[in-house]
Amino acid sequence: MLLLRVLISGLLLSIGVAHATDQASAPADLTSLPFERLLDMEVVTAAKIASQVSDAPSAVAIVTAQDIRDYGYRTLADIINSMRGLYTTYDRSWQYIGGRGFGRPGDYTGRLMVMVDGYATNDNIYNQAYVDNAGLLDTELIERVEYVPGTGSVLYGNNAYFGIINVITKKGRDIGGAQVAGEASSYGGKKGRATFGKQMENGADVLVSASWLDSDGRDLYFPEFNNLANDPNVALNRGVARNLDYTVAKRLFGKLQFQGWVLEGGYVDHRKGAPAAAYGVDFNA
DSSP: OHHHHHHHHHHHHHHHHHHHHHSOOOOSOGGGSOHHHHHTOEEOTTTSSOEEGGGOSSOOEEEEHHHHHHHTOOSHHHHHHTSTTEEEEEOSSOEEEEETTBOOTTOOOOSEEEEETTEEOOOTTTOOOOOSTTSSOOGGGEEEEEEEESOOHHHHOGGGSSEEEEEEEOOHHHHOEEEEEEEEETTTEEEEEEEEEEEOTTSOEEEEEEEEEEEOOOOEEOHHHHSOTTOHHHHHHTTEEOSOOOEEEEEEEEEEEETTEEEEEEEEEEEEOOTTOGGGOOTTO
16 A cells, blocks of 8 residues: 555656646746746746746746846846845945845845855855856856745755845756857956857756956046045045956856756856955055
8 A cells, every 4th residue: 555655646746747847938038928927937946946936935036038138237236136125235346235125335145145056155254145247157157047035044044034046057958059259348348258058969968158357447536535635645646546446257167967967066266456445455556
């Protein structure tokens, strides 16, 4: 009898998994979908398993890859700023996440958990999550971003006290070959990216991407440093921090999926100038 119950349970489970797999992915243009189809969209962050939005135990906000392209989001911080109830602050060194009325400028992101494909990325020192150019991912590699507000500490730990932001990356088959991209922007900004993604004949799905970003930034004026006439260095600068708003970021990301196993890793080397002379350092030095 016990064996029969196990077999029946396994059969029902396999039918449920097959049914979930058969749910067609929603097209990128969400505005063209009827309300009923929107409720059928699949999310994984709210309960750690794939489920429909209408069945999720919490409200879920989703930004898709098509949204990222349409609105030109360049960093995860840009995406977060588009989500209701979330915002970022910037002190010319880092960008910080705030939400639900918490998160003053310069406050670390200890109350919100930021994940990549379900893996927590908050650091172990300040519980800070990196959402600017210090982040692990180029936005071109993001399939969608899910935000679940409210406490998620029961499932994810203390960092998820005010919510969870889960960045879901693309698969190799979404890339379908090799990509090379470059761009130029104001203030001497330039970026290059090379990406390869493919699903092999044996079923293995491979994605590898490397990018490089370099920007000179702006010369910034701080009037409070222009009033200290007794300091010859400050008087010479006249309150202008020159060549100190630069950003340099090098990223490497890879993901391998095969027969239910996933191997994923990322690396970033980020350097940012600090023009605001925080923590008592010499201005314009």
